[in-house]
Amino acid sequence: MSNAENLLQNNQLADQSKQQRLSQLLARPDIWQAANEHKRQRSGIASGYASLDALLASRGWPRGATTELLVNQSGIGEMSLLLPALAELTQREQMVVLVNPPFIPYAPALASAGVQLEKLLIIHPRGHKDELWATEQALQSGCCGALLSWQDRQAPADKDLRRLQLAAREGDCLHFHFRPQSCAASPSPASLRLQLNSDGEQLAVQLLKQLGGQSGQRLHLARSADLVRRDQPLH
Amino acid sequence: MLWLCIQFPKLPLEVLTRAQHDGTEAHAQAVVEQQLIVDANHTAAERGVETGLTIATACALCADLQLLQRDIQREEQQLQQLAQWGYSFTPVVSPQAAGSVDAGDDRFACLYLELSGCLKASGGLHPLLQQLKRELRQMRISCFMGLGHSPSAARMLSQLPEHRQWLRETQAPPSPQQWRQWISFSPSKLLDCDNKTIAKLYACGIKRVSQLLAIPLSEVGSRFGRNFVDYLARLNGTRHDPVPSYQPPPEFHSELFFPSPLDNSEQLLFPAGRLVRELCQQLQRRQLYSHQLRWKLDFGQQGCKVFSVEVSRPLLDAQRLIALTKLQLERIKLEQPIQALSLTCDQLLPMEQDKLDDDLFGKDTQVQRSHQLLDKLKARLGHEALSGVTLKESYLPEQAWQSADTLVLQSNRSKKGHQLKPINAPRPTWLLSRPDRLHSREHKLFYRGEIKLLQGPERIDGYWWQHGRHGRDYYIARGEEGGLYWVFQDLTSEDWYLHGVYA
Numbered sequence: 203m204s205n206a207e208n209l210l211q212n213n214q215l216a217d218q219s220k221q222q223r224l225s226q227l228l229a230r231p232d233i234w235q236a237a238n239e240h241k242r243q244r245s246g247i248a249s250g251y252a253s254l255d256a257l258l259a260s261r262g263w264p265r266g267a268t269t270e271l272l273v274n275q276s277g278i279g280e281m282s283l284l285l286p287a288l289a290e291l292t293q294r295e296q297m298v299v300l301v302n303p304p305f306i307p308y309a310p311a312l313a314s315a316g317v318q319l320e321k322l323l324i325i326h327p328r329g330h331k332d333e334l335w336a337t338e339q340a341l342q343s344g345c346c347g348a349l350l351s352w353q354d355r356q357a358p359a360d361k362d363l364r365r366l367q368l369a370a371r372e373g374d375c376l377h378f379h380f381r382p383q384s385c386a387a388s389p390s391p392a393s394l395r396l397q398l399n400s401d402g403e404q405l406a407v408q409l410l411k412q413l414g415g416q417s418g419q420r421l422h423l424a425r426s427a428d429l430v431r432r433d434q435p436l437h
Numbered sequence: 438m439l440w441l442c443i444q445f446p447k448l449p450l451e452v453l454t455r456a457q458h459d460g461t462e463a464h465a466q467a468v469v470e471q472q473l474i475v476d477a478n479h480t481a482a483e484r485g486v487e488t489g490l491t492i493a494t495a496c497a498l499c500a501d502l503q504l505l506q507r508d509i510q511r512e513e514q515q516l517q518q519l520a521q522w523g524y525s526f527t528p529v530v531s532p533q534a535a536g537s538v539d540a541g542d543d544r545f546a547c548l549y550l551e552l553s554g555c556l557k558a559s560g561g562l563h564p565l566l567q568q569l570k571r572e573l574r575q576m577r578i579s580c581f582m583g584l585g586h587s588p589s590a591a592r593m594l595s596q597l598p599e600h601r602q603w604l605r606e607t608q609a610p611p612s613p614q615q616w617r618q619w620i621s622f623s624p625s626k627l628l629d630c631d632n633k634t635i636a637k638l639y640a641c642g643i644k645r646v647s648q649l650l651a652i653p654l655s656e657v658g659s660r661f662g663r664n665f666v667d668y669l670a671r672l673n674g675t676r677h678d679p680v681p682s683y684q685p686p687p688e689f690h691s692e693l694f695f696p697s698p699l700d701n702s703e704q705l706l707f708p709a710g711r712l713v714r715e716l717c718q719q720l721q722r723r724q725l726y727s728h729q730l731r732w733k734l735d736f737g738q739q740g741c742k743v744f745s746v747e748v749s750r751p752l753l754d755a756q757r758l759i760a761l762t763k764l765q766l767e768r769i770k771l772e773q774p775i776q777a778l779s780l781t782c783d784q785l786l787p788m789e790q791d792k793l794d795d796d797l798f799g800k801d802t803q804v805q806r807s808h809q810l811l812d813k814l815k816a817r818l819g820h821e822a823l824s825g826v827t828l829k830e831s832y833l834p835e836q837a838w839q840s841a842d843t844l845v846l847q848s849n850r851s852k853k854g855h856q857l858k859p860i861n862a863p864r865p866t867w868l869l870s871r872p873d874r875l876h877s878r879e880h881k882l883f884y885r886g887e888i889k890l891l892q893g894p895e896r897i898d899g900y901w902w903q904h905g906r907h908g909r910d911y912y913i914a915r916g917e918e919g920g921l922y923w924v925f926q927d928l929t930s931e932d933w934y935l936h937g938v939y940a
Binding site: 295335344433 | 803814938939
């Protein structure tokens, strides 16, 4: 083979590898191209609420990313928002991890929502450091479908949040992070931030931030009719 | 088949004196069992002390004779160790213990090794025999060897001096013809049978095995019995010659001693890695795995500390095991300097084909990764930090669930015959670990503001037959801020409690 031919071939190969690298770069979930909006993969995990899916850019919970849920008070339906997705994941034989849940996850309720209980792992690490370590390990292990974590008294540093977000991307895991609403003002690396409130009867969801999509929308999700039905008072 | 018989003629003496320095060799020593000399060392033998003498005669011959009681148990242990040593050369090993004196049986302890499968790996017969001899010499155990096509033949030929001479120089295993020659050439007294039979053979004028083989077998059978004919057939190779096969014990134990004590847990990593690698090597060779690695940190006089690393899947990867051990070591505070580190695995289990999910191309499967994650979490957070939940059959809400072992996570994927169904009623996702007392004033309930009852009551009244009745009326209530709660009124005390949250 002559030298010139060799050079030509080398150039071609170099061009190809450049192209490949560029397409790899563009395929990253955190790069948003307005021109390619229609081509975007809509590969989120369906949340089970059609109206919510319609608002989310990936038509479901974003994969391999942190979703922050800003809740001040439990009991407004924040878990039932996630339960359909969790049930779907456990039925697909993926593990769901709860890190330091505030109360005991009640097995009969989870089972009747369709969650496969044997795929559910609850961990109670002691101390802030162990908790971050365990969360990161579980997120990046690649065997968890979803991980739910609750912010304890000590707010995690920005650097830690970023690490968790990266770990979630590495392990392709849904990371739901529950935080108080006082954190709404502080910046966060999460790719989706939802503020959850109750307007008396319904769960009010407000999109605070969404990577690659619009934010600011409000949504009202009704709670299960079984729960809010009002009986005639007995006395 | 190529059987090597290694006989240990001086084992009774050597197990007792092996640890001594060479200098004590000059002292006359003998091992006794039931008033009879079993074995004597070189110095004693020079003065005429030999096997079979009574103690009185031996002491008369050699006044300063040191008598040692024979320790059969230690001999047995030593033989097992030798069998394990032989197992590193060939998988077919069979140890045979020495006969005891009172049964009139003066056979030495010996070890049979089947060599035909391992000649290639050891580079031929001659280097292999050299290596065996060298390692035995290092262990300070004297031996003599014989090679045969069956264990009986190897044993007999090991006693034949001409054969031993040939074995010292040979390069290749002999042909079947050569063996037949040696066997027929051997004197009859080398046959492995009782003294009565040998006396009978000599009385018949049969001095060599060749003479015996010349007689028709039926004749031999009628004179010496069926067992003797059997033995001859095994010696000839016309019949199978089974020996019990040795299986190494299913456990692992290794210890490292530090001449200068360590006081830093990071310094421990290197010796720990060495032990783990040793373990992995042995496990891989024998296709076994272990669920639990038990580490022991020995503080010398100040006692010791034991911790264990648990592995949920068969794992032969030394690096991963070291990483798990490291996680455990980080949690440990060393109060005293460590003098020795030991690793024990009590239970080694056979590896099954489907259990080892190590892909040929080194890719981890989903299940494997989840097991690695569980092992890691367990190693750092401790066993008690991990849990699962399952359903339980009970009327009482707080007893309708139980915390499950995390190992349930992957194991029984197949559905069991009896499956629990959750109760068909709206139940809260969060349960309080103990019901929270609610304030009530003027027929109003308060929990972070006033709460109003929406639904109910659902009466749950159980365990009235036991001590302490649990009678409750459950309601679903809504708080001021829209939260839904599961509250109940105790029927006996009429107090209100919060029991769950519909999150």
